[in-house]
Amino acid sequence: MSNEIVLLGAGYAGISFLNTILPHIPADVHISVVDRLSNHTIKPEYYALASGSLNETKIKAPFPVHKQVTYINDEIEEIQVYNHKVMCKKNELHFDHLIVALGCVDNYFNVPWAEEYTHSIQTFGKAMQTRKVIDALLPDNHVVIIGGGLSSVEFASDLREQHPELNITMLERSNEVLPTLPERIQRFVRDYLDDHEIQVLTNISVTMVDDKQVHYSFENRSIPYDVCVWAAGIKPNPISNALLAYSNPDRMNRIVVKDNYELPYFKGIFVVGDCASSAFAPSAQLSHLQGKQLGQYFLSVWQNREYIPEPIKLKGVLGYLGKKTGFGMVSDNVILGKVPHVIKSGVLWMHKHHIG
Numbered sequence: 001m002s003n004e005i006v007l008l009g010a011g012y013a014g015i016s017f018l019n020t021i022l023p024h025i026p027a028d029v030h031i032s033v034v035d036r037l038s039n040h041t042i043k044p045e046y047y048a049l050a051s052g053s054l055n056e057t058k059i060k061a062p063f064p065v066h067k068q069v070t071y072i073n074d075e076i077e078e079i080q081v082y083n084h085k086v087m088c089k090k091n092e093l094h095f096d097h098l099i100v101a102l103g104c105v106d107n108y109f110n111v112p113w114a115e116e117y118t119h120s121i122q123t124f125g126k127a128m129q130t131r132k133v134i135d136a137l138l139p140d141n142h143v144v145i146i147g148g149g150l151s152s153v154e155f156a157s158d159l160r161e162q163h164p165e166l167n168i169t170m171l172e173r174s175n176e177v178l179p180t181l182p183e184r185i186q187r188f189v190r191d192y193l194d195d196h197e198i199q200v201l202t203n204i205s206v207t208m209v210d211d212k213q214v215h216y217s218f219e220n221r222s223i224p225y226d227v228c229v230w231a232a233g234i235k236p237n238p239i240s241n242a243l244l245a246y247s248n249p250d251r252m253n254r255i256v257v258k259d260n261y262e263l264p265y266f267k268g269i270f271v272v273g274d275c276a277s278s279a280f281a282p283s284a285q286l287s288h289l290q291g292k293q294l295g296q297y298f299l300s301v302w303q304n305r306e307y308i309p310e311p312i313k314l315k316g317v318l319g320y321l322g323k324k325t326g327f328g329m330v331s332d333n334v335i336l337g338k339v340p341h342v343i344k345s346g347v348l349w350m351h352k353h354h355i356g
């Protein structure tokens with residue numbers, strides 16, 4: 001295996017890869033890590049940046065320090081597969097091996113003007129911008145959140161605690177919030193949202209967003225907003241689209257990879273995290289495990305061992321409802337109330353304090 005590895009993205013998958021290999025990295029290998037941020041960030045808490053309940057320092061963790069790793073703070077713009085190059089805003093990097101761990105971006109599903117007029121909790125910068133516009137709102141102003149999934153529910157309930165003076169509405173396309181979770185969780189969460197005066201409109205298919213209103217298909221109606229936040233779907237980071245010529249997309253446009261996360265039709269390029277195809281939905285947990293497995297693959301090559309990946313097993317889903325209660329599924333059991341909140345805080349705390 002040649003010696004210059006370029007790692008794009010120091011999020012959940014990228015950091016997990018680094019933490020797996022660094023204790024055993026051969027002396028002649030060098031890694032360049034490129035990220036637009038100069039810290040690792042706890043992305044599952046971006047909603048709390050936007051609502052204002054967490055200060056940005058609380059969601060940052062230092063990158064692991066190692067003499068064979070160089071961190072490059074830059075905006076990645078293009079992967080040139082055939083030239084073995086990555087073009088960034090300020091740098092041009094050559095790679096022998098490339099690891100793409102660039103996460104995902106909002107998917108606007110071609111809804112006209114959604115990208116232009118809505119705010120986001122999908123990147124650190126966008127979540128901070130969302131916080132700014134929310135802070136500038138007046139009592140009785142209206143925040144409309146498009147999407148009724150995990151991050152929307154967490155954001156809405158946290159926003160309610162931070163801003164009791166605001167009106168909050170969630171718009172969900174299916175007939176209940178958290179459509180992929182069991183009915184018991186849906187009912188519990190819905191009762192919580194009702195009790196906390198968060199209006200939920202279901203069966204809403206958004207057709208257009210303009211500068212003042214969200215339009216939706218049900219009887220061609222619209223709902224006015226002061227701030228509108230899009231949390232209705234994600235897609236792989238479009239920079240990874242350059243790799244599709246050497247693979248295939250799955251139904252979420254994630255890149256199909258081999259067992260060792262390498263592209264099927266180009267040697268030496270690996271994809272992990274939200275950009276990589278999997279039987280599971282994208283999550284921090286999945287990205288962490290994929291980064292670890294990729295690290296184990298690199299170690300097996302360096303140590304001349306066979307690579308036998310273990311099947312990926314996820315522990316479950318956990319969600320916050322404000323700062324005291326929550327919901328979740330752990331080993332197929334539904335848990336509601338204080339316990340899932342405490343477990344989730346513990347998981348995120350452990351992650352943050354075992355990075356550097």
Ligand SMILES: Cc1cc2nc3c(=O)[nH]c(=O)nc-3n(C[C@H](O)[C@H](O)[C@H](O)COP(=O)(O)OP(=O)(O)OC[C@H]3O[C@@H](n4cnc5c(N)ncnc54)[C@H](O)[C@@H]3O)c2cc1C
Nearest residue numbers: 009011012013036043044076103151273274283284285287
């Ligand atoms: C609000 C919210 C709540 C969530 N809650 C949960 C949860 O409870 N549980 C869970 O398991 N998952 C949750 N997720 C999903 C989880 O955060 C992601 O699945 C996970 O972070 C993906 O890991 P990754 O390594 O693929 O990408 P990321 O962790 O997103 O890392 C990608 C890295 O690439 C960098 N990057 C991207 N583009 C560029 C560029 N052009 N130039 C330079 N750098 C770039 C980013 O700065 C980032 O550091 C949540 C997500 C959000 C937004």
